[in-house]
Amino acid sequence: MDVFISHSLADKHLAEVLAADLRRRDVSVWLDLWSMSSGESIQTAISRALTDARTIILLIGSQAPSSELQRFEWRKALESTWSDPGKQLLGVLVGTNDPPPFLAQWKVLKIDSEGSAWDRVVDELVTYVREAKTQQGHRHRWGALAWKRADELQAWANVLSPTPQFLGEQKQKLQRLIREAGSADEICDRLFELAVVERELGELQEARETLRSALQISSKLGNRQRTAVLLVSLAATERKLGSFDVAISRLHEALDLYKSLNRSNDVLSTLSLLASFCRESGHADIGKKYLQQAIRLSRDIGEMAYPSTETLEHLSQQYERGEPDGPR
């Protein structure tokens, strides 16, 4: 089939006229109004037709897609271009609206609301539909818009960062909440939150003491999962303070707990941290052994390993080359 026509309910009549004009020009068309068979779910029929069609025409009226069904069609149309590079999208825009951004890389033809350029647009569509049989659509660069949005994204990079004044207030509130806490569990959770705030404020010594207090309570309560999380957090704090031996010792304790809990991704993550901390503290050979253990485990876990085998192998290469570990 040559063409699938996606349209809103409001543009039903226009879609039928377009389908009829395309058929008159020997283009085969799938239109829901004509092509749905009884007994088949509409989503199933649309998905199959979108897969079969070489070209998907998106008829876009003056309103954004208002129905779930039209959004479904747009989503499936886009997915079908990812699965089949030979498929093309063509936009037909009615009126003066801008096309939706996802069509920026595809050809979009415009008609005014009176349809005065109708025959020319249909002829042009037929040309593009026929080209699709031999070419790979009409993708073109969309750079300017992307860079504008990249700037906007970068400007967002620091939002959600708490101000020092707010952090100071949070610290006071947490200290009060800890004094008023009704259970050891609550005290432990609040101490962990307090340590995070202290870390944010750059008060590393205080954070260390807070985490140690939380750790004592958690160990007494026998909550192994929380104890392991606290140990890793304490290890990271010790590292920041330059106490690598203590940090590594804490990670070993966390590793044992995660192993006893059968939490494979936590074991993997802790092994990776051990490798990195050992290397940073001048014990590169021990670090390599931990990293090899981590790589073996990540292969066993498969795609859901975190860190992934790819990341760990990249770290291993950096170790071999004597480079600092970090993003490529």
Added chain:
Amino acid sequence: MNSMSGAALVGQPDPAKSVFINCPFDASYRPLLHSIILAIAYCGFFPRSAVESGDVADSRMTRILGALFSSQYSIHDLSRCRGEGSDSLARFNMPLELGMAIAKRHQDRKHDWAVLVPNDHTYTKFVSDLGGFDPLTHDGTIETVVRAVLSWLAIRPNALPGATPKELLDLLPKYEEKVFRLTKEWGEGSLPWRDLVRAAIHTVTAQ
């Protein structure tokens, strides 16, 4: 509703470009969480979460509502809503948060939500009320989650154009390496949400 005053944070992301993520946060789900965060930033949106900065005196529910109600979009992964442990207990936090998003949509039409479910259709048994909606399906792999999230976000009127799963999957290892570096700084359990988001933004804008 958001209890955070203007002086509390350096800034707030634009709600019209914010996407609230409701999914598991445990280590076994982490690769999927990271792929969702990166997919959102890659489409030009800002990932939001109940674990982002907030007032410590606020309840968890208040934090969830604060982040969810200041996001035009939300993504809810119900794929792990099944019995766990010897008592076969299921966690209901995620369906609860989905319910809040549906209620917000019903109230003001300004919120759009998507639900991720396993592609074996078991969701129709545990949330039959979703029958008639069109959930995004995935088989638990990064690739299928990325495709589902990308195609849902990419058709939005304020999305960045040109998104493809292949390009995003190529960026994922670079993002993960940045996150690993952050984990060394903070430890897994206390890694600030904004740093995860910042790393995603740096990954997608460094192309």
